[in-house]
Amino acid sequence: xxxxxxxxxxxxxxxxxxxxxxxxxxxxxxxxxxxxxxxxxxxxxxxxxxxxxxxxxxxxxxxxxxxxxxxxxxxxxxxxxxxxxxxxxxxxxxxxxxxxxxxxxxxxxxxxxxxxxxxxxxxxxxxxxxxxxxxxxxxxxxxxxxxxxxxxxxxxxxxxxxxxxxxxxx
Numbered sequence: 001x002x003x004x005x006x007x008x009x010x011x012x013x014x015x016x017x018x019x020x021x022x023x024x025x026x027x028x029x030x031x032x033x034x035x036x037x038x039x040x041x042x043x044x045x046x047x048x049x050x051x052x053x054x055x056x057x058x059x060x061x062x063x064x065x066x067x068x069x070x071x072x073x074x075x076x077x078x079x080x081x082x083x084x085x086x087x088x089x090x091x092x093x094x095x096x097x098x099x100x101x102x103x104x105x106x107x108x109x110x111x112x113x114x115x116x117x118x119x120x121x122x123x124x125x126x127x128x129x130x131x132x133x134x135x136x137x138x139x140x141x142x143x144x145x146x147x148x149x150x151x152x153x154x155x156x157x158x159x160x161x162x163x164x165x166x167x168x169x170x
Contacts, residue, residue: 009136013129020125027118034111038104045100049093056089 060082067078 005136005140009133009140012132012136016125016129016132018125020122020128023121023125024118027114027121031111031114031118034107034114038107038111041100041103041107045096048100049096052089052093052096056086056092059089060085 063078063082063085067082
């Protein structure tokens, strides 16, 4: 009976520890996935910014060509319009960059939270295993079968004979 109880306790402890480790592994995997998404977001943003720059360069070139074809000189009002368009283009690029950085930060935060959750699960599994160990061992212990210290190893009659002398032996 004691062996089965001990085996059950060992299995319970091992199961609690394995569960915590599996949860930690899943959390680490999720964290890596978030980090990969953040990296993909950065690459996507860089491509989008490149496309936007190219689009703005084409628009600026078209505006200069139209101004030149109309016979208007490139000073005064047409220059100011081109400069305003360039400034707006930079604002658009910064907006793309900013929103991408926000998404990357969010994904990196989620990765950190996932890793923290995994560490918490591993720690909780250690406490759960300890609790299962104590609970299991307490079920194995039977105070009626335990060795008591300080008592006599002899039967009550023999103990009485040694302590007070037993006259029935002579």
